[in-house]
Amino acid sequence: MSAAVAVLPGGVPGAMPARPARRAVAVVALGAVTAHGTTAEDLWEGAGAGRVAISAVEHLPTEGYTTRLGGEVKAEVSASPVSGTVGGFRDRSFDFMFAAAGEASGKAAIAFDAVPPERRGLVLGTCNAGMLSALEWYREPSAHPRLPLYGPPQSMAESLAAHHGVRGPVLTVNTACAAGANALGLAADLVADGRADLVFAGGSDGLADLSYAGFNCLGSLSPRPAAPYAADRSGLSLGEGSGMMVLIASSLAAELGLEVLAEVRGYGLSADGFHPTAPHPEGLGAARAIRSALEQAGAAPEDVDYVNSHGTGTPKNDSAESRATVLAIPGARTDVPVSSTKSMVGHLLGAAGAVEAVVTVQALQHQTVPPTANMTAPDEDCALRHVPNAPEQRPLRLAVSNNFAFGGANASLVLGLPGAPSRPGPAGDIRVVVTGAGAVTAAGRGLGAVEEARRSPSAPRGLGGVPVRRVQAPEEHPYVSRRDSRRMDRLSTLSILAAGDALAEAGESLLAEPERVGVVFGTGIGPMEAMESFYRPVLADGASAANPGVYPNLVYNAAAGAVATHLRTLGPTSTVTTGHAAGATALAYAADLLRTHRADAIVATACDVLTASVARAYAGLGVPFRGGLALGEAAAAVVLETAESAQRRGAAASAELLSHATASDALGPGLWDPRGRGAERAMREALELAGLAPGDVAEVWAADCGWEEHDRPQREAVQRVLGPDARRESAWTAVGEPIGVGGLLRAALAARRLGARASGGAGTPASTRTSGGAVVVSASSWGGTHVCLVLAPL
Structure with missing residues (x-):
């Protein structure tokens, strides 16, 4: 099978390195x-x-x-x-x-x-x-x-x-x-x-x-x-x-x-x-x-x-x-x-x-x-x-x-045991493309709302003494009945909304074989609303006060289960919880599940919502909420699909996910390398896996959040890998720091811009509409785990 083809700057095709055979x-x-x-x-x-x-x-x-x-x-x-x-x-x-x-x-x-x-x-x-x-x-x-x-x-x-x-x-x-x-x-x-x-x-x-x-x-x-x-x-x-x-x-x-x-x-x-x-x-x-x-x-x-x-x-x-x-x-x-x-x-x-x-x-x-x-x-x-x-x-x-x-x-x-029966599995490289995306943020519903808010950001509101950009769950949900929504927390409700919009953009034919469509969910802090709702009466009144209607929402993967149930994605499912890098990890894991023939499409979804207790906990850990830094609530979803499946359906794709890499600083929770060396390693490895040189990158969607101590190492890593003139984009001024959602949301925005760029459309600034090249998307947990994604135009 021939190597996958990525479009490099100037429209020059370049072959991605063939992936080596999987090891025992x-x-x-x-x-x-x-x-x-x-x-x-x-x-x-x-x-x-x-x-x-x-x-x-x-x-x-x-x-x-x-x-x-x-x-x-x-x-x-x-x-x-x-x-x-x-x-x-x-x-x-x-x-x-x-x-x-x-x-x-x-x-x-x-x-x-x-x-x-x-x-x-x-x-x-x-x-x-x-x-x-x-x-x-x-x-x-x-x-x-x-x-x-x-x-x-x-x-x-x-x-x-x-x-x-x-x-x-x-x-x-x-x-x-x-x-x-x-x-x-x-x-x-x-x-x-x-x-x-x-x-x-x-x-x-x-x-x-x-x-x-x-x-x-x-x-x-x-x-x-x-x-x-x-x-x-x-x-x-x-x-x-x-x-x-x-x-x-x-x-x-x-x-x-x-x-x-x-x-x-x-x-x-x-x-x-x-x-x-x-x-x-x-x-x-x-x-x-x-x-x-x-x-x-x-x-x-x-x-x-x-x-x-x-x-x-x-x-x-x-x-x-x-x-x-x-x-x-x-x-x-x-x-x-x-x-x-x-x-x-x-x-x-x-x-x-x-x-x-x-x-x-x-x-x-x-x-x-x-x-x-x-x-x-x-x-x-x-x-x-x-x-x-x-x-x-x-x-x-x-x-x-x-x-x-x-x-x-x-x-x-x-x-x-070594030597147990084994037969050769499917072989060959698989291209992975983006065929749909959805988002619900403080800016509103859809990626267009985020782009608009980036141009004219509004002021965050206070929650637990912390500036927060909150999301209001809709009363009328297009994918869930009012009766069912009453049984869910906002984590599940917003996840279904973002995933449903992404699947709708990908096209109804995608779900003709629901067993071949999966969901990977990412969350940084999980179902905090449900946990507090369940635990408060138990703490006050004992076991008899436990609510069986709330308890199922306490597992971190409840939202993934809700997406699968209401949208009929019955293929591989997992929930990843890589802190503030969870959404990017969900996208990376989804790509790997596709490349190993486990599904034809995966909807990578991420969501985090906040309570006053969670906001108070962040403040108590010494996070400096100044200079525009605010926590954010959000849900985002990206449909990844094999290029073969998209072509078979006649589906339009906006970008190709070429590669990803993850590296850790190994300093422990709440700590990261002040020079950004872990972020640098993740970026270099992702580019190497994509078969790209630093000069092939048109822009970087960075993991910035408005906290200088966090953002400076990210900037230094980008400068060392891509040079001081690398074009940087971010979304934190519009949506805050949406915890585990940020990396996935930035990837969705980057794919949208790549799709508009390829068609010369209005979804991207005129200054970059005709430029070629790949896009790097970065995400970092606030404990030194760094994820880098590389997307390219089709």
Whole structure:
């Protein structure tokens, strides 16, 4: 297949470098903290033998709940390095993450020594993130003012990256209970595509009273240890802990003489598009994720030797998952053994997929299928080849580990021993183009409103003592009924509006095959409105005040699920939470999903909304709201599509996304390199991947926000890479600093201008209307994670 063609300045075609063949990805080290103990070996000794570690919870009050049980970590775990920066407060999610990562990194010390920091990456999956830190600040007026800094998911990853010197991609995903599996899959992609040579990957979550109150009000908690698939099952048991792996290229493992414990052969994602909490009853979405994972692995259903199931113990989930498993792997009904780790350690939420993948690797190593504990007689509606109560030894080469989440997010991993069955997958480079965009900002609806506001900005309003540019959600929503909108928070409502407008611009024919259209959602701070709305009455009146209508909105990926459900995007779905760079990460991840044949189109969406508490937290962290700096609310969406799909539909495209790159300063949350060296590395790598020289760039949409301490390193990075005369554009004067939305919104504006430039239209200034060249779009978290996107005219 010929190389993709990019149009360079002056209309001279230049060939993008052909992408190298994807590399095999090896697991070389494991770490785990669970109710079984503080090491991966402890986990296997317990789970591999069928020992139940679900018992009475000791560190949380459990009055008012239907159970006092949970998979609590009772062994002593050292305080994370973060504790010393917040007056000694210990967030269990951080403690578990650092402990599991420390175990894994210690086992892979040779690899860390061999791989320079710039070639190391980190992908963390979590559901609650640093919620314990945020709640402590919220309910205790005298709490340390820096605690809110450690609430968002990206702060966890950036803390760990600083500790282990990770200066490559540092990312977080928050697909609720599928987050750990999603993180491992994304990490494997980073290694396979050569974006990093070593990647830390896994998940972490700690037990919290908010989780107990939520699952309790949904009626999901079991008064006895969970018994997945059993006829007498009565719900799930919550758990806590962390699972971490070190992934490297298999070729590097051989070079270093490291034992390959297993290979990550592939992973699949899908959306149910059915309900905020309940799975599709026939398991159709989950089955698509499993099939996609097997396809990526080059494996057939008959190659699977073991399935580590999601297996929560709730009636609807177990029966739906059973149908999904048999649909994708027919042998799971009679021949392929299936078991649930949650029956022994509980449901670890965002860490579940990571811990269960650790167990799956250990099962391959020990040639032993761990059991489903607590099973008496299996439910007739869960017709699978169960392994009840005791382990089973048998030959294992290839295994599948499944996780399915609130919001209808499904993730499936394929893990195998070296030499397990594999067939060549699809090959060839895929061009990715922009065929639609939408936005809702303080300036109004649409990108045109942003451009107008850039010329005539209005003054921000105050919220929590901070200048904020707010968005008013429309009363009449073109894509959601009034009844449905009442059940949503503004994060979901605005996300659907922006995504709906982007899909409408792309054309109705795009959704002719909804299974081939996905959604990747980015958010920096997540569903803060819903969290406060749910937690306030619980804090005041206890568990009985928990509102089951609000709780489903508390997961970070609720907005992605709402987009999938109301707009019928049933392909791959994920939620990325890379702080102020989340929207740019969503666009980059969407492009990679397209380039690996997982979909024909992805709507990359980003949204953040504010509360007075969030604004107060920013002010308390010392952000200087002067000189025009204001926080902003916004939602934005960009439809990325393969060029082949767009051509087949006859769809108009405005620009091509040539490449992207991510780099980290590895200094920790709230810190960045004052010289902008991480931003510079991301920009240079993105241009190299695009096959462009600095002189091929016409303009830069910068990550400026009006805070000189933040903006100066960005300017210096641009000057060093592109020269002092590089044309710079920004949108912060019109929309404020829209947290995780900024990078995606700037990419949408840049694509709009490229499309207008190509046609000589009025959407771009006359001075640049006839100039050629690529456009660089930058985004940076306020913790030193930098994302650079390169777009080009068609």
